[in-house]
Amino acid sequence: MNTAPAAPEAITATAAPSAPAEAGAERTRKFEKCVEVLNRYHRNPAKLIPILQEIQESYRYLPEEVLVFVATSVGLPPARVFGVATFYAHFTLKPKGKYVIRLCDGTACHVRASQPILDALRGRLSLTATEQTTPDMLFTVETVSCLGACGLAPVVVINEDVHGQMTPETAVALVDEICTKEQGA
Amino acid sequence: MEQKTDQKPTVLVDGREVTIDGERNLLELCRKANIDIPTFCYHSNLSVYGACRLCLVDVKGRGVVTSCTTIPEAGMEFKTTTGEIREMRKIAVELLLANHDMDCPTCPKSTTCKLQDLARKLGVREVRFRKTNRVEPIDRSSPSIERNPNRCVLCGDCVRMCDEVQSIGAIDFAYRGSECSVVPAFGKDLNTVECVHCGQCVAVCPTGALTPRSEIDAVWADIDNPKKVVVAQVAPAVRVAFGEQFGLAPGAAATGRMVAALRRMGFDQVYDTSFAADLTVIEEGHELLGRMASGEKLPIFTSCCPAWVKFSEQYFPELLPNLSSCKSPQEMFGSLARYILPKQLGVAPEDLVIVSIMPCTAKKFEAKRPEFQHDNIPGVDHVLTTQELITMTDAAGLNFPSLEPESFDMPLGFKTGAGVIFGSSGGVTEAVLRFAAEKVTGKPLTQVEFHEVRGNEGIREATVALGEASVRVAIVHGLANARALAERVRDGHAHYDVVEVMACPGGCVGGAGQPVSNDPGARAQRAKGLYEADRTTDLHKSQDNPMIREMYETWLGEPGGPLAHELLHTHYASRKRITDSDFTVLPSAEKRPVCVSVCVGTNCYLKGSQEILSKVLNHVETNHLHGAVEVKGTFCFENCGQAPNVAVNNQLIESATFEKVMEAVNEASCPAKSPA
Ligand code: SF4
Ligand code: SF4
Ligand code: FES
Ligand code: FES
Numbered sequence: 001m002n003t004a005p006a007a008p009e010a011i012t013a014t015a016a017p018s019a020p021a022e023a024g025a026e027r028t029r030k031f032e033k034c035v036e037v038l039n040r041y042h043r044n045p046a047k048l049i050p051i052l053q054e055i056q057e058s059y060r061y062l063p064e065e066v067l068v069f070v071a072t073s074v075g076l077p078p079a080r081v082f083g084v085a086t087f088y089a090h091f092t093l094k095p096k097g098k099y100v101i102r103l104c105d106g107t108a109c110h111v112r113a114s115q116p117i118l119d120a121l122r123g124r125l126s127l128t129a130t131e132q133t134t135p136d137m138l139f140t141v142e143t144v145s146c147l148g149a150c151g152l153a154p155v156v157v158i159n160e161d162v163h164g165q166m167t168p169e170t171a172v173a174l175v176d177e178i179c180t181k182e183q184g185a
Numbered sequence: 186m187e188q189k190t191d192q193k194p195t196v197l198v199d200g201r202e203v204t205i206d207g208e209r210n211l212l213e214l215c216r217k218a219n220i221d222i223p224t225f226c227y228h229s230n231l232s233v234y235g236a237c238r239l240c241l242v243d244v245k246g247r248g249v250v251t252s253c254t255t256i257p258e259a260g261m262e263f264k265t266t267t268g269e270i271r272e273m274r275k276i277a278v279e280l281l282l283a284n285h286d287m288d289c290p291t292c293p294k295s296t297t298c299k300l301q302d303l304a305r306k307l308g309v310r311e312v313r314f315r316k317t318n319r320v321e322p323i324d325r326s327s328p329s330i331e332r333n334p335n336r337c338v339l340c341g342d343c344v345r346m347c348d349e350v351q352s353i354g355a356i357d358f359a360y361r362g363s364e365c366s367v368v369p370a371f372g373k374d375l376n377t378v379e380c381v382h383c384g385q386c387v388a389v390c391p392t393g394a395l396t397p398r399s400e401i402d403a404v405w406a407d408i409d410n411p412k413k414v415v416v417a418q419v420a421p422a423v424r425v426a427f428g429e430q431f432g433l434a435p436g437a438a439a440t441g442r443m444v445a446a447l448r449r450m451g452f453d454q455v456y457d458t459s460f461a462a463d464l465t466v467i468e469e470g471h472e473l474l475g476r477m478a479s480g481e482k483l484p485i486f487t488s489c490c491p492a493w494v495k496f497s498e499q500y501f502p503e504l505l506p507n508l509s510s511c512k513s514p515q516e517m518f519g520s521l522a523r524y525i526l527p528k529q530l531g532v533a534p535e536d537l538v539i540v541s542i543m544p545c546t547a548k549k550f551e552a553k554r555p556e557f558q559h560d561n562i563p564g565v566d567h568v569l570t571t572q573e574l575i576t577m578t579d580a581a582g583l584n585f586p587s588l589e590p591e592s593f594d595m596p597l598g599f600k601t602g603a604g605v606i607f608g609s610s611g612g613v614t615e616a617v618l619r620f621a622a623e624k625v626t627g628k629p630l631t632q633v634e635f636h637e638v639r640g641n642e643g644i645r646e647a648t649v650a651l652g653e654a655s656v657r658v659a660i661v662h663g664l665a666n667a668r669a670l671a672e673r674v675r676d677g678h679a680h681y682d683v684v685e686v687m688a689c690p691g692g693c694v695g696g697a698g699q700p701v702s703n704d705p706g707a708r709a710q711r712a713k714g715l716y717e718a719d720r721t722t723d724l725h726k727s728q729d730n731p732m733i734r735e736m737y738e739t740w741l742g743e744p745g746g747p748l749a750h751e752l753l754h755t756h757y758a759s760r761k762r763i764t765d766s767d768f769t770v771l772p773s774a775e776k777r778p779v780c781v782s783v784c785v786g787t788n789c790y791l792k793g794s795q796e797i798l799s800k801v802l803n804h805v806e807t808n809h810l811h812g813a814v815e816v817k818g819t820f821c822f823e824n825c826g827q828a829p830n831v832a833v834n835n836q837l838i839e840s841a842t843f844e845k846v847m848e849a850v851n852e853a854s855c856p857a858k859s860p861a
Binding site: 031032033057058059060061063064065066067068071076077078079080081082083086087089093095097098135136137138 | 348353354355356357358359360361368369370371372378379762785786787790795798799802803818819820821823
C-alpha cells in the first residue's frame with residue numbers, strides 16, 4: 001500500500017533537473033505549483049494521471065520541462081511520462097490558443113460533411129493537422145470524436161459555445177467575427 | 186483419476202504426456218517438449234506482455250488462448266497446431282507485415298529477423314491487409330544504434346528490456362491508436378536522452394527497427410587507402426562468438442581463423458585487446474591497493490564498461506570519485522598504440538588507423554567521447570561489432586571454415602589468461618585478484634582460479650582472503666542490478682572494496698554486438714569458452730606478461746606513474762539525462778537576438794499575455810525585426826501575482842504591457858543607451 005509513505009521531503013528548487021544553465025530569467029523558476037501538487041500526492045507514481053491533470057490546470061499545458069520535472073520527482077523515466085501524456089487526449093503538450101475551435105468528427109458529423117468545414121477553417125488560419133495553433137496564440141483548431149450533439153451535426157464548439165449545422169462558410173464567418181472583435185480590443 | 190503423491194503432475198500436449206516441472210506457462214512447457222511455438226513478445230527474462238497473439242494453443246474446454254499467459258494445470262489437454270491456429274497466426278503476421286516497411290534485402294537484420302523467419306515458417310505468401318504508408322524519419326543520432334521506426338512492429342520487447350533489465354526506460358510507447366509508436370521521451374533523438382548505448386534493446390528487437398550503427402564502409406575505405414596503416418584490436422568476447430555464424434557452437438574459440446580472416450581482409454596488424462586488459466589489471470590493481478591502504482574512495486567501481494560509466498554519470502554523480510580512473514582496455518590500447526606504433530611500424534601518426542572489434546555497441550559511443558580525443562585525434566578511429574566483422578568476412582568472400590589459423594601480432598597481441606576472461610562477468614575481478622594476491626602476500630599465487638567470483642547470478646558477493654588481508658568484492662551485470670547495488674553503497678548499507686559492473690547480461694559475452702542468437706544458453710557457453718581459453722594459455726597472471734613488463738620498462742615507467750597516468754587514465758563528470766528546449770514562436774537566425782519570452786501560463790493568459798504576444802509578433806513583422814528579436818512562449822514564471830509576466834533577455838517585466846515590453850526590447854538592442 002502506498003497510502004502512508006515516509007513523510008515526503010519537500011522538493012527543493014535546486015532539485016529542478018532541467019533548469020537551463022544559461023537562460024537567466026528562467027533560472028529562478030522553482031516549479032512551485034508542481035512541487036505543491038507533487039507533495040500533495042506524496043510523489044506517488046501511481047497518481048501520475050491526477051498529478052498531470054492538476055498541473056495542466058495551472059499551466060494550461062504540459063511543457064517538456066514540467067514533464068521531466070514530474071518524471072524525476074515521482075521516479076519514472078521521462079519517456080514513460082511522455083507516453084502517458086500523449087496517450088490521453090485531454091493532455092496537451094503545446095499551449096492552446098485563446099479560442100479553441102473544436103470540430104466534431106464523430107460519425108454523424110462526418111457523414112454530414114464535417115471535413116470541408118475543417119479544411120476551410122484550417123485554410124482560413126493557415127493551420128494543418130500538425131500545426132494546430134496560430135503563431136499569435138489566438139486560435140487552435142482541433143477535431144474531437146463525437147461531442148454528443150449529433151442532432152445538430154455538423155457541430156463546431158468554440159471554447160464553451162456550441163454552433164450547430166455548420167457549413168464551411170458559416171464556420172469561417174465565426175472566425176472572422178472573432179478577429180474583428182479582437183482587433184477592436 | 187487418483188494422482189500418486191510421488192508422481193509429478195502432467196499435461197497432454199498434442200496427445201503426448203509432458204510433466205510439469207515448475208514451468209511458469211504453457212509456452213515454456215512446450216519448449217521443454219521441443220515444440221517450437223512461434224512468439225514475438227515473449228522473453229523468458231522479461232515480464233509477460235501477451236500482445237502478439239502468435240503463441241496460441243487450443244486448450245480443451247477453454248478454446249484458443251495465448252500460451253505465454255496460461256499457467257499449466259495438472260490434467261490440462263491442449264493442441265499446439267490446428268487449422269484454426271495456423272490461420273490465426275498467419276493473420277497476426279500479415280497484420281504486422283502491413284505495418285512494416287518490407288525493405289528486407291537492404292535490412293541488416295535480414296536472415297536473422299524473427300518476422301522474416303515467422304513469415305517463412307508459417308508460409309505467408311501475400312499480405313491481405315492494406316499497407317499503412319506513414320513514413321517516419323530514421324534516427325541516426327546515436328553513435329551506437331540506428332532506429333528505423335518504419336520497421337517496428339510494436340512488440341514492446343525493447344521497452345521492457347530497457348525498463349526491466351536496465352532500469353532506464355529511455356524508450357517507451359507514446360501516442361495512441363494508429364499513431365502509436367516506440368520513441369525516446371518527447372520524440373527526441375536517442376542520443377539526446379538517457380540511453381546509455383548498451384544495445385540490449387537491439388539484442389531483443391525481433392526486426393530491423395533497432396540495429397547497431399554500422400561503421401563498415403569507413404573501415405573498408407581506410408583499408409583501401411594505400412597510405413593508411415590499419416591495425417585491429419580484437420576484444421576477448423569476440424573470439425568465442427564469431428564462429429557461431431559459420432556453424433561453430435557458441436563458445437568454440439575461433440581465434441586463429443578470425444585473425445587470419447582479418448589479415449586477408451587487409452588489416453596490416455592484428456592485435457589483442459586482452460593485452461590492454463592485462464595492462465588495465467596492473468593499473469587498476471595498483472589503484473585498488475593504494476585506495477585500500479589509505480582507506481579512501483572505496484569501493485572502487487570498475488570503469489571498463491562504457492554503458493555503466495554513462496549510467497553512473499547520469500544517476501550516481503556522488504559515486505563518480507569511486508570509479509576507477511583507468512581507461513577501458515579499448516581506450517588504453519588506443520592511447521598506447523598511438524604512442525608507440527608510429528615509431529615501431531614506421532608510419533606517420535596521421536596515417537595510423539586504429540579499428541576495434543568489439544562485442545558491444547556502447548564501445549562505439551565510448552570511442553567518440555571527448556575525453557578520448559587528443560588534438561582532434563581519437564584513441565580509436567572505428568569500432569566494429571562482432572556482427573559487422575562477420576558481414577565483412579562474407580563481403581570479402583572468405584570461406585571461414587577453410588582458413589588456416591594464424592596468431593596475433595607482437596607485442597600488442599600477447600596476453601595472459603587474465604586478459605581473456607575480462608569478457609565474462611566476474612572476469613575483471615578475478616584478474617585483479619590474481620594480481621593483488623601476489624602483491625599483498627609477496628608469494629607466488631599457485632591456485633589462480635577464484636571460483637567464488639564466477640557464476641551467472643545478477644548480483645554476486647564474496648570475501649576473498651589474500652594472506653592476512655581480505656577483499657570484499659561484489660559483481661553485478663545488468664544495470665537494474667547495478668542500480669540496486671549502487672544505491673546500497675551510496676546510502677551506506679553495503680560495504681565493499683571492489684565492485685565490478687557490466688551492463689550486459691553475462692558481461693561482454695552477452696553484448697549487443699554479438700551474433701543474434703536464438704539459443705538462450707549461448708551466453709553461458711561463450712563464457713565457458715573464455716575460461717577454457719584461460720586454462721589452456723601458459724600464463725594466467727597479467728603481471729607475468731613479458732610484453733607488459735617490457736612496455737613499462739621501455740615506454741611507460743612505473744605503473745600509475747606520470748606517463749602511465751597521462752596515457753592510461755581519465756576522469757568522468759556528471760551529466761544531464763535529457764537536453765531540453767523552449768518552444769519558439771518566431772525563431773531568429775541572428776547570433777545574439779533580443780529574446781522575448783511571454784508567459785502563457787493560466788494567470789498571465791487571463792490577464793492578457795496573449796494580446797501582448799500577438800502585438801509583439803505584429804511589431805516584429807511590420808518592422809522587419811526578424812533575426813534581431815526572438816519571440817518565445819513559455820510557461821509560468823511563478824510570479825502570477827504580478828501577471829502578465831514577460832521576460833526580455835534576463836529581465837522580468839511584471840504587470841507587463843506591450844509598451845513596457847517594447848521599451849525593454851529597445852533598451853536591450855541598443856546596450857550603449859541603456860544605463861549600465
Ligand atoms: S541502448 Fe540500452 S539504454 Fe539505450 S534504449 Fe537500448 S536498452 Fe535502453
Ligand atoms: S523497436 Fe523492435 S523491439 Fe521495439 S517495439 Fe519495435 S519491433 Fe519491438
Ligand atoms: S508470445 Fe504470447 S502473446 Fe506474444
Ligand atoms: S501564469 Fe504567468 S507567471 Fe504564473
